[in-house]
Amino acid sequence: MTAGKRLAVVGAGAVGGSVADLAAAYGHTVVAFADSSSAVVDSGGVDTDAAIEQKSADGSVGDADPEEALHADYDVLVEATPTTLDDAEPGFSHVRAALERDRHVVLANKGPVAERYSDLRGLERDSDGAVRFEATVGGAIPILSTVGDLNPTHVTAARGVLNGTANFILSRMAAEGIDYEHVLAEAQDLGVAEADPAFDVEGTDAALKCVILANVLAGDDQEFTLEDADVAGITDVPGSALELAAEDGRTIRLVGEATREGIRVGPRLVPQNAALAVTGTRNIVQLETAHAGQLNLSGRGAGGEETASAVLGDVGRLG
Amino acid sequence: MTAGKRLAVVGAGAVGGSVADLAAAYGHTVVAFADSSSAVVDSGGVDTDAAIEQKSADGSVGDADPEEALHADYDVLVEATPTTLDDAEPGFSHVRAALERDRHVVLANKGPVAERYSDLRGLERDSDGAVRFEATVGGAIPILSTVGDLNPTHVTAARGVLNGTANFILSRMAAEGIDYEHVLAEAQDLGVAEADPAFDVEGTDAALKCVILANVLAGDDQEFTLEDADVAGITDVPGSALELAAEDGRTIRLVGEATREGIRVGPRLVPQNAALAVTGTRNIVQLETAHAGQLNLSGRGAGGEETASAVLGDVGRLG
Numbered sequence: 001m002t003a004g005k006r007l008a009v010v011g012a013g014a015v016g017g018s019v020a021d022l023a024a025a026y027g028h029t030v031v032a033f034a035d036s037s038s039a040v041v042d043s044g045g046v047d048t049d050a051a052i053e054q055k056s057a058d059g060s061v062g063d064a065d066p067e068e069a070l071h072a073d074y075d076v077l078v079e080a081t082p083t084t085l086d087d088a089e090p091g092f093s094h095v096r097a098a099l100e101r102d103r104h105v106v107l108a109n110k111g112p113v114a115e116r117y118s119d120l121r122g123l124e125r126d127s128d129g130a131v132r133f134e135a136t137v138g139g140a141i142p143i144l145s146t147v148g149d150l151n152p153t154h155v156t157a158a159r160g161v162l163n164g165t166a167n168f169i170l171s172r173m174a175a176e177g178i179d180y181e182h183v184l185a186e187a188q189d190l191g192v193a194e195a196d197p198a199f200d201v202e203g204t205d206a207a208l209k210c211v212i213l214a215n216v217l218a219g220d221d222q223e224f225t226l227e228d229a230d231v232a233g234i235t236d237v238p239g240s241a242l243e244l245a246a247e248d249g250r251t252i253r254l255v256g257e258a259t260r261e262g263i264r265v266g267p268r269l270v271p272q273n274a275a276l277a278v279t280g281t282r283n284i285v286q287l288e289t290a291h292a293g294q295l296n297l298s299g300r301g302a303g304g305e306e307t308a309s310a311v312l313g314d315v316g317r318l319g
Numbered sequence: 320m321t322a323g324k325r326l327a328v329v330g331a332g333a334v335g336g337s338v339a340d341l342a343a344a345y346g347h348t349v350v351a352f353a354d355s356s357s358a359v360v361d362s363g364g365v366d367t368d369a370a371i372e373q374k375s376a377d378g379s380v381g382d383a384d385p386e387e388a389l390h391a392d393y394d395v396l397v398e399a400t401p402t403t404l405d406d407a408e409p410g411f412s413h414v415r416a417a418l419e420r421d422r423h424v425v426l427a428n429k430g431p432v433a434e435r436y437s438d439l440r441g442l443e444r445d446s447d448g449a450v451r452f453e454a455t456v457g458g459a460i461p462i463l464s465t466v467g468d469l470n471p472t473h474v475t476a477a478r479g480v481l482n483g484t485a486n487f488i489l490s491r492m493a494a495e496g497i498d499y500e501h502v503l504a505e506a507q508d509l510g511v512a513e514a515d516p517a518f519d520v521e522g523t524d525a526a527l528k529c530v531i532l533a534n535v536l537a538g539d540d541q542e543f544t545l546e547d548a549d550v551a552g553i554t555d556v557p558g559s560a561l562e563l564a565a566e567d568g569r570t571i572r573l574v575g576e577a578t579r580e581g582i583r584v585g586p587r588l589v590p591q592n593a594a595l596a597v598t599g600t601r602n603i604v605q606l607e608t609a610h611a612g613q614l615n616l617s618g619r620g621a622g623g624e625e626t627a628s629a630v631l632g633d634v635g636r637l638g
Binding site: 292308 | 341460461608614618625629635
């Protein structure tokens with residue numbers, strides 16, 4: 001067991017809120033908690049219950065300025081603001097601020113890892129702080145820590161189902177024989193799909209996760225960004241295609257693949273009883289290894305508490 | 320990446336030999352390599368290819384005494400001698416010798432972890448060395464490191480198929496509709512089953528792995544040994560039972576369960592399309608967690624190279 005850490009949690013959505021809520025159960029103390037417009041800082045330990053309550057009451061986590069959280073006396077910055085593309089701001093600047101102060105960083109935000117990996121590793125090289133980002137790929141599933149333990153040079157490829165919303169829709173289309181639009185509406189009613197589902201159903205979210213995997217596999221040899229990914233979503237998958245697949249004992253899944261050569265995401269035919277044919281919102285990743293054969297890791301790929309457990313696992317792995 | 324370590328590899332069977340063979344690929348140096356009757360020690364790095372060649376030629380890995388390997392100048396002792404029960408010797412004494420010298424220990428030998436867990440942790444508490452044993456449960460599958468990252472207190476139960484030989488036999492019986500004795504003979508011809516298969520088919524091996532899981536989950540609260548496990552094997556499973564199961568869309572697997580309350584291993588009915596219904600020699604473990612839902616980890620549960628990759632993963636995790 002590593003000693004308890006002082007955490008600054010930036011981002012107060014489902015993930016940031018759950019990290020703040022669970023930190024004590026993992027032996028850590030939240031000394032700063034911020035959303036985009038407010039913050040609460042307490043070197044003795046933030047009353048996270050009160051902050052989360054205030055957030056739901058008046059939309060602010062406290063009376064301090066968000067900037068103050070970045071300057072608090074923390075050991076680890078937890079970056080849990082929403083994923084943004086291109087310059088990956090404001091997340092990237094939060095990470096820079098922490099590393100320039102020689103603090104550790106644990107990311108749940110995919111932007112800096114998928115879009116600015118070389119910049120991120122460059123800042124890490126110049127810092128006494130380390131960067132970890134298990135939560136950015138596969139939610140609760142320990143994918144990146146497994147790749148790290150195997151040593152990325154011994155992993156030849158990663159392939160998987162990495163978007164629960166798209167998988168829920170395909171699973172329901174196959175099970176009920178109904179069309180995309182109807183299942184999407186159902187998924188939106190259930191809160192499984194966003195009002196604007198493009199990020200999930202067009203494959204962007206799965207692609208970002210594969211870009212992160214490809215960056216980890218390639219190490220310093222090559223940098224990938226979303227622009228390098230060959231991406232197709234599920235919006236054009238007709239129910240009839242799923243029926244045809246079923247007649248052949250197969251189904252369709254949105255499968256992402258990452259290697260040192262690149263990233264591909266798109267609908268693929270997979271046997272109905274294959275490991276890749278996970279149902280509902282579950283995720284799975286298959287790692288092809290040089291010495292350990294194929295490893296399959298599956299579980300909940302999203303959810304505030306599940307993703308927070310990955311963040312806190314990373315915090316525990318820090319020296 | 321952690322710095323390369325100097326390894327003393329004790330045990331020159333499939334696992335020890337593969338650790339010696341792969342160590343360099345993971346950035347480590349083998350400075351001592353021993354089997355039960357011989358050893359080779361070289362602080363500059365053992366010529367492992369030559370030692371493995373000599374082992375197959377005349378049965379010895381070198382001209383030194385095995386004791387000399389235990390006194391070599393190593394950072395990590397890799398204990399890969401055959402699993403023994405009760406006092407877990409000679410493995411336990413090898414581990415004690417290393418910890419008393421404040422060296423780290425990585426075990427592939429299940430005996431000391433399953434039969435003498437409290438003694439093992441006691442020696443570790445009094446040492447500057449740490450003990451790791453990922454390879455003792457599920458071969459290449461990163462089960463214990465995942466439990467460690469989740470924090471054992473947040474894992475409520477572990478359940479899985481943990482013996483490839485028994486699973487191969489049940490898979491073949493179900494697929495071919497042939498009886499236990501015939502499939503066992505086939506498995507022995509293929510080298511999947513030992514000439515004396517009792518350790519695998521009577522559930523002892525799976526039980527030892529579950530005992531190790533239960534010890535990790537219980538921490539210092541309680542110690543389990545094989546005597547505490549409720550164990551049934553597959554020798555009495557008739558082909559007709561698998562036929563009946565198949566008519567109901569189910570199959571039979573040798574399932575082990577570990578909780579803080581105890582250990583149970585026996586044949587269980589599972590749906591044919593369930594994650595637990597892995598086929599052939601594959602293993603799977605399902606972890607029930609407090610905050611991350613259910614995690615499924617599957618892969619190759621045995622094999623020299625696969626198990627060696629788990630050993631070397633542990634070496635990499637050492638500070």
